[in-house]
Amino acid sequence: MNAPIAKSTKVITGNAAAAYAAMLCRPDVVSAYPITPQSELVEQLAKFHADGVLDCEYVTVEGENSAQNVVCGASMAGARAFTATSSYGLVYMYDAMFNTAGYRAPVVMVNVNREPPGIHAVCSGQQDMISVRDTGWVQLIASNCQEILDLTIQAFRLAEDYDIQLPVIVNYDGYYLSFLAEAVNIPADNEVDGFLKVLETQPERPKLTPGQAQGCGSHGIGLGYVELRRKHMDAMERVKAKVDDIDTEFAKAFGRSYGGQVEEYKTEDAEIVLVTSGSAAGTARAVVDAKREAGMKVGLVRLRLYRPFPVQRLAECLKGKKAIGVLDRSIAFGWNCGPLYQEVKAITPEIGIVPMLSFIDGLANMDITKEHIGSMIDNIQSAARGESYEEVTWLP
Amino acid sequence: MTGKEIRLHGRGGQGAVMAAKMLASAFAIEGKSVASFPMYGFERRGMPVVAFTRFDEKPILEKTQIYTPDLLMVVDPTLLAISTLFDGLKTGGVLILNSNKPFTTRPSANLAKVGRIDATSVAMEEIGRDIPNTCLIGALAATTGWVSLESVLKGLSEYLEGSMLEKNIRNATRGYKEVEVQSWDS
Known part of the structure; x- marks a missing residue:
């Protein structure tokens, strides 16, 4: 005992x-x-x-x-x-x-x-x-x-x-x-x-x-x-x-709830969404707050379940958004993008075709800073406005 | 008081990482939100180590390193030679320094206050080993007034016990009482 x-x-x-x-x-x-x-x-x-x-x-x-x-x-x-x-x-x-x-x-x-x-x-x-x-x-x-x-x-x-x-x-x-x-x-x-x-x-x-x-x-x-x-x-x-x-x-x-398969933050009225997981999500939340204060309709989706992949819940969160970014702390060899991005992109049939952006950051202890996440959100926003964008961005 | 960010510079084995955690505990005892972590590569005694401590009235969301500290704590005086030491220090910044030599010139335009103590000598006397970390935490409390000595000492008991706790309580208390504060007008 x-x-x-x-x-x-x-x-x-x-x-x-x-x-x-x-x-x-x-x-x-x-x-x-x-x-x-x-x-x-x-x-x-x-x-x-x-x-x-x-x-x-x-x-x-x-x-x-x-x-x-x-x-x-x-x-x-x-x-x-x-x-x-x-x-x-x-x-x-x-x-x-x-x-x-x-x-x-x-x-x-x-x-x-x-x-x-x-x-x-x-x-x-x-x-x-x-x-x-x-x-x-x-x-x-x-x-x-x-x-x-x-x-x-x-x-x-x-x-x-x-x-x-x-x-x-x-x-x-x-x-x-x-x-x-x-x-x-x-x-x-x-x-x-x-x-x-x-x-x-x-x-x-x-x-x-x-x-x-x-x-x-x-x-x-x-x-x-x-x-x-x-x-x-x-x-x-x-x-x-x-x-x-x-x-x-x-x-x-x-008395503590995390949203189950995914945690949503200010997604309901969001026009653009950043998807990520792990410690970066805390930093991203702070940046979403700052961007909201500046009038940007941005939300955050945090993956808590990676396998099985929460296809249906993610589709509910992302449907109707104007552009979606995914921040990965790893890479998908052979797909030239982040692995979580690759999987989010695979649910396109459920959510419709909108600009999707892959961000690769935080490899080998590189710090995913507020500035980095701020620039990711700015990129997603300009893609949502119809401007041209890079599909994959490595930071820093 | 708004939140503060503290960056600690030490060498592996001197207790900089432990100091960062002990500081977090002291602020938590006073009801603050806290977050503290070190950043280093391969663990080796003597290698430069950086550690970070944040405290705030509101929840701390970010999990990032600290680039614009309010306070620098330098546990090993040889690290003063690092050219990037003062990078990002906020205007009106504070330095808590383990050194037996006062500054003759202001080392950084943003630096407003130095709390200096020969913490190595104090630690040799009180602990019998070069572990200056708790002496510098006491010096921080006296120099900034951000946290009370009582909370600092209470925080130590979360990490140490028995004779090591007693020795470090003396170490921190001497840091609090014997720190020499040098200021520059902005």
């Missing part, structure tokens, strides 16, 4: 917020390997465990591939399992991630966004998250320290839901959020217990049990494979409404 955790407000980093959230969800098994800019999270969890505050099986491993296999196996045996990584660590567990998703093991993993290998940049960037897009994991993105805590709790609720049973990644920007210290409301343990209690009322998910002959993920040739893929895909589609429902449940329990 964990030591009791009382409700408090503390100035803590995003990494510490994630560690508190994971502890509050009472994982049975934690296995993780430290890596910048995530190390503090793993150190904090290890300290909670060593101090006797967190009661779990803490499995130290020699690398991330083993960490993923440990939490996958534990989850298949019925455990609540947690791991955390970033960048090199994420791609080092790439094959194991397919297993976890394919076995429908509801592991929760934090991924602290950092540039992947190639050009050695120990720096923020969302390319790591993009590179595991098609592993079959659900992916969420947080935008501040409070949301990191809240979304990690919500991730356990989502992953283990009987209708879902999929592993979930909680992403947040390295440096700009992982090392950012803000005041965070830490709920009491019994409040989190209450929030997750609904899982106990659901049918028990299948688990591997010693002495019982069962197979999982070993074979699926031909139609068997197709059936499992279809079921996985269907569960992925159910995630969308579930994320909205969980946001509502969470608001009832804790």
